[in-house]
Amino acid sequence: MLALENIDVFYGAAQVLHGVSFSVAPGEVVALAGRNGAGKTTTLKTMAGFLTPASGRLILNGGSVSGVTPEYMNREGIAYVPEDRQIFPTLTVDENLSIATIVRRSGPNLWTKAQVLELFPRLAERRTAYGQALSGGEQQMLAIGRALLTGPKILLLDEPTEGLAPIIVNAIIDAFREIAANGVGMVFVEQNFRVPELLSDRYVILDSGSVVWSGDRAEFANSRDTVTRLLTDLGRTQA
């Protein structure tokens, strides 16, 4: 289990996260939403080990891991798919996948390259293409596949469907269902709840660096107005 406990994060002197708390367990899907600049990416980067909270704790399987490196977090089963995907442009699709398997790993969550190519058949067709030649959708599939090959217990995804054609979004949603069914926990960031509604067990809304709403499926269904207000600019002017 991965949890944030009351964390504050700064960029230099500017405080971006204010006492953020929530958690994700293996097999659980958490949607993290919020408007532009709410602090979603910052939250994921903190969970991936790229940012150290100034106060509060990052808890992994019961122990505090604040201040560890991204390498460590990955080896402990936290995989990160960044907003800009970060496909290696001068590596082929095949190499972009292989590089994720360089670190020797063990455990029940190991995925093989064959399984990833089955999940995203498009990648199998593009195996020898270079990263820089891929379409946005192909890049996103590759970024997810690459993350899976690190054998994650929890997958952190930053706006995985942003800017993609509906048909590709559907393919990715199907893949997420399968990944979740395999017992992998997921935190995924979106600006709205269109995609998360289809998948999520829990919902967390950030605004100006604080958690302003959170709840499970039932609570979400009962609070549509509040949620909508928090995610649109209307809410901002009222706040």
Place this chain on the structure above:
Amino acid sequence: MIGTILIGLSVAMLLFLLAAGLTLIFGMLGVINFAHGALYMLGAFVAFEVYNQTQSFCAALLLAPILIAFLGAVIEFFLLRPLYDRDHVEQLLMTFGLILILEEAVRLIWGLGYRDLPLPQGFDGSIPVMGSDVAVYRIFLLATGVAVGAGLFWLIERTRLGMVLRAAMSHPAMVRALGIRVDRVRTVVFALGAALAALAGAVAAPVLPVQVGMGFTIIVDCFVVVILGGLGNIRGAIAAAIFLGLLQAFGQHFFPAWIEVVTYTTLILVLLIRPQGLFSLSAGRKA
């Protein structure tokens, strides 16, 4: 003619050994290693010393890169690693300071005068190639360059280390997010670059005077090669080294007084017109 070309190519080979290390270090560490010439000089002195102790050129050729690789790893670990998150100026100052330390150390150990290494046995003659007499040692230099070049290609294109290198040149943070200890890869790359510089120094020792200032003369040309070839680009470094080597060999022949003018004019033109380097294929590629 053929003699001049071979001279040019053997100069190119020394430049390539150094530029390859510089460019790998820049690609992986983001540091421009001013001390690269000093490592080359130290490689030449160590080769000289090993030869003096053992009378074996082979031993000199092997031990100099190994010892300097070790020194490189120590330098990276203790002196550069603490500075990655700091301003580039501090890294430049550090590598510049290293030049002073290494040169002073060499002066203390070996003195100011120049040393030379005899040509190894069997390499001291010359053979006719297409009507010109060519020193056997030059051919050995070329063969070394080709072998190292081929080895580097294999390393970069075919091994896991090479895969990590290519990946880290564009997205080092993502490499870390895959669990790979990029800090260790940096140490290895700096050690490798240092070993290549020392190898260049060792093979140059029998043909160039081994002295304290030798690193400075060649490193300036190396920076020209790295800039012409495009920072972080090995193929470009090869092409640019050959270009500059030939330019210098023919310049020596036809317009000796103008070599430097031509070299730096080329450099300035490239910086103005194609700052990404003459030989870089994708202009937008991040360093």
